[in-house]
Amino acid sequence: MARKETITVQMILDTAFAMTREEGFSHVTARRVAARAGCSTQPIFRVYKNMDELWNAVYEKAADFFQDYYRIYPRLGKAPFVNLGMAYIAFAREEKHLFELLFVTAGPGRRSMYELLNGAAGNVVREISQAKAAGCTDPSDLFMKMWIFIHGAACMTLTGDYDLSEVQTLNLLEKSYQAFVAVNQ
Amino acid sequence: MARKETITVQMILDTAFAMTREEGFSHVTARRVAARAGCSTQPIFRVYKNMDELWNAVYEKAADFFQDYYRIYPRLGKAPFVNLGMAYIAFAREEKHLFELLFVTAGPGRRSMYELLNGAAGNVVREISQAKAAGCTDPSDLFMKMWIFIHGAACMTLTGDYDLSEVQTLNLLEKSYQAFVAVNQ
DNA sequence: CAAGTAAAATAACAAGTGTTATAAAGGCTG
């Protein structure tokens, strides 16, 4: 009936995502995606109405990518929020451009930080109930404080103003948890 | 001997700075600066070799602007680092684009966060010695922790994930200081 | 195998960018 499709949505999205990962979405242009995918710009606009729609797809993929990143991240911390925080900070260091896309840049069509963290798995909810089970009086408040701290460390890695090792970071987060708990009681 | 200069460095810089403040430097183009300054693009390139040089000038002005912002900011906090932190967070909320330019975006020709904070007035050094005078054992470590926390809150305001009032923020910072001090001793 | 149809490639358009060549303007010095 018609010509067979050779360039798929997946190929376009994967290419755009890989480029975003390496250089940030601002460097993702229709022509550059096409060149890297080995086609013209036409298949891109067949599959996505415009570049904004491609941005959305990349954003969603990045959100899923972070969820996977956290899922397989080693659990070395004992206190609540620490493992999520460790993964978050490592993600900021190792996936600068994705971190920026998800958690730093403002703009339309963007989820809240809480939504991105919680994900489909309910990561935050789980950690909060863990804190509650551990006898914490106001676990939501504790999460807020911990997350401000964790987000600060993560953002500082982007600009090179934070450069502690994994072990040091783990220690820092555990200590901070204790500190926040101590003054809350 | 020659035609009188009508468009000065100051006019160009002030225009570019105002535009950066309102919409971020990414929207500052030669033609738009010219239009707003009421001239052609020519005076811009007489005064600055290229747009990168203009960026540098805007960056320096932003750094000075932050120093002024902190200098006239009300001192409601008692603990060390709190007043600097309050000004920092307010700056992030009220001057989003300048904050982003100075403290969020990575790139060449950028000062470290410490340098920007400390400034010519030695703000950080002063606060650290205050903490020492107050009997703190490791004031540099305390500054690090406090600043991670403060930077986190500031960055969250950019994305709309932090939205506490001035009073609540003041309370939060004071409490955090106590918390960090408590576990350090 | 011919026809039709969807996908892909080519090429173009309009807009915007930094930067520069050229022309006009204007003020000081002789």
Next chain:
DNA sequence: CAGCCTTTATAACACTTGTTATTTTACTTG
């Protein structure tokens, strides 16, 4: 007042962007 020299304006160049016409390609169905 004439000449000169710098500043400014105008216009152009070369390039990149998103997006869209138009043409070519290739597959499936009659």
